[in-house]
Amino acid sequence: MIPKYSTYKAFLSDFQQGVISCEELVDYYLSQIEKSKNLNIYIEVLEEEALEQARALDNRAADDKKGCLFGMVISIKDVLCYKGHTVTGGSKILEGFESLFSATAVERLLAEDAIIIGRVNCDEFAMGSTTENSAYGASRNAIDDSKVPGGSSGGSAVAVQADTCLASIGSDTGGSVRQPAAFCGLVGLKPTYGRISRHGLLAYGSSFDQIGPICNSVEDAALLLEVMSGKDEFDATMYQGSSFTFDEKNWNKKAKIAYFPATLDDERVDAEVRKAAYDFLEQLKDGGHELVPSEFDLLDYLVPTYYVMTTAEASTNLSRYDGIRYGYRREDVHTLDECYKKSRTEGFGEEVKRRILLGTFVLSSGFYDAYYSKAQKVRRLLSDKMKEIFAACDFIFMPTSPIVAWDLGEKVDDPVAMYLADIYTVTANMVGIPAISLPAATHSNGMPIGMQLMADKFEEEALLAFSKLLME
Numbered sequence: 218m219i220p221k222y223s224t225y226k227a228f229l230s231d232f233q234q235g236v237i238s239c240e241e242l243v244d245y246y247l248s249q250i251e252k253s254k255n256l257n258i259y260i261e262v263l264e265e266e267a268l269e270q271a272r273a274l275d276n277r278a279a280d281d282k283k284g285c286l287f288g289m290v291i292s293i294k295d296v297l298c299y300k301g302h303t304v305t306g307g308s309k310i311l312e313g314f315e316s317l318f319s320a321t322a323v324e325r326l327l328a329e330d331a332i333i334i335g336r337v338n339c340d341e342f343a344m345g346s347t348t349e350n351s352a353y354g355a356s357r358n359a360i361d362d363s364k365v366p367g368g369s370s371g372g373s374a375v376a377v378q379a380d381t382c383l384a385s386i387g388s389d390t391g392g393s394v395r396q397p398a399a400f401c402g403l404v405g406l407k408p409t410y411g412r413i414s415r416h417g418l419l420a421y422g423s424s425f426d427q428i429g430p431i432c433n434s435v436e437d438a439a440l441l442l443e444v445m446s447g448k449d450e451f452d453a454t455m456y457q458g459s460s461f462t463f464d465e466k467n468w469n470k471k472a473k474i475a476y477f478p479a480t481l482d483d484e485r486v487d488a489e490v491r492k493a494a495y496d497f498l499e500q501l502k503d504g505g506h507e508l509v510p511s512e513f514d515l516l517d518y519l520v521p522t523y524y525v526m527t528t529a530e531a532s533t534n535l536s537r538y539d540g541i542r543y544g545y546r547r548e549d550v551h552t553l554d555e556c557y558k559k560s561r562t563e564g565f566g567e568e569v570k571r572r573i574l575l576g577t578f579v580l581s582s583g584f585y586d587a588y589y590s591k592a593q594k595v596r597r598l599l600s601d602k603m604k605e606i607f608a609a610c611d612f613i614f615m616p617t618s619p620i621v622a623w624d625l626g627e628k629v630d631d632p633v634a635m636y637l638a639d640i641y642t643v644t645a646n647m648v649g650i651p652a653i654s655l656p657a658a659t660h661s662n663g664m665p666i667g668m669q670l671m672a673d674k675f676e677e678e679a680l681l682a683f684s685k686l687l688m689e
Contacts, residue, residue, distance in 0.1 A: 239271035284330030310564030320417020337372030367397030392642025395654035399617035399667025410649030414449035422527035468682035532576030617667035
């Protein structure tokens with residue numbers, strides 16, 4: 218019987234001792250995919266390709282030049298390009314589109330001998346918090362299939378949660394790696410903006426998007442970040458400093474951790490999430506770490522600012538999907554204008570159309586200064602606030618989400634309520650800092666509760682080392 222591996226190191230140890238082969242591991246994960254079909258995780262399973270790659274790796278078992286992800290089985294969110302494979306962003310508008318190149322992150326994973334087992338479901342163009350906004354239908358939480366898995370990287374989170382792969386690569390625009398990780402009891406990491414190349418990532422909000430891993434352990438998140446990060450000539454926003462390397466021993470002091478009482482005592486926070494947050498803080502205090510309560514008067518501006526700015530960027534980014542160059546096209550049309558209108562109307566889902574319209578509105582003449590310009594000013598104020606805190610503290614603490622996973626369909630007709638679920642995750646994306654969600658507790662309804670730590674820009678090593686310490 219094959220055990221459930223919670224770390225890559227555990228698998229590698231068994232592989233080196235001859236307990237398991239790469240092919241056997243892939244076979245096991247394929248059987249798990251079959252067993253969990255009711256969860257609607259995978260859009261495409263690369264069965265033969267994954268098995269072929271596993272056999273090739275097994276034949277190299279004695280090779281001294283194995284990649285640092287040798288045999289790690291990974292799934293990728295359906296917003297990452299993989300040469301020769303379809304990528305649709307969970308949307309009908311890219312129906313049947315096959316990528317001509319691989320995302321830089323995907324290339325780097327493959328170069329280190331990772332095995333990609335398939336593409337997983339997500340909210341359409343990463344727009345959503347539940348993975349219900351997908352042309353392929355909703356994904357379900359493996360703990361309780363009547364609950365959402367979070368979003369937009371919900372398929373990635375459930376893929377790991379249901380033990381169909383060891384890790385999954387998602388994208389995080391406003392919490393889309395961390396929130397589903399929290400809802401599924403996993404570790405989710407959003408790196409610093411510019412740490413991982415966005416080349417080959419279908420864009421939602423270009424100044425917010427960042428690729429990140431979802432996995433069972435902090436050490437695997439660190440390993441995947443180490444592989445995927447680094448300079449890339451195809452992404453002009455990339456960090457030009459040294460590449461990320463991880464050494465957990467580099468954290469050997471007591472931390473100063475800022476927290477915002479206003480965010481914990483807010484009436485929108487579930488009572489059990491609030492208790493779990495205070496329990497987490499108490500554990501930090503008992504561990505000798507210093508807690509620093511801070512004022513935070515921007516809480517009510519976070520979600521409006523985030524949605525003004527991301528919808529504006531989305532309306533621009535998604536203009537390329539016009540029914541002419543690639544993807545879905547309505548055939549029975551007579552004019553170019555009619556082709557645009559009908560192809561986009563039928564190709565995009567309701568949530569994507571809503572955000573395109575919102576974005577076009579806030580960028581329109583007469584409203585730009587009232588909305589987009591003001592949102593930029595709030596973003597600057599938030600950035601200044603974070604700089605002030607990090608000048609005195611090592612980390613900032615918040616719950617990952619004010620609530621736990623809710624019922625499928627519960628918030629579909631109330632988009633504002635769904636948007637508010639992002640209230641604690643959007644900060645990291647707005648200022649470009651790294652953040653991690655850690656499994657912390659279990660709600661009385663059986664659903665996981667996640668807690669979040671944020672660090673200053675490019676301080677992932679400290680963030681991950683401290684997080685690993687907390688998880689031990």
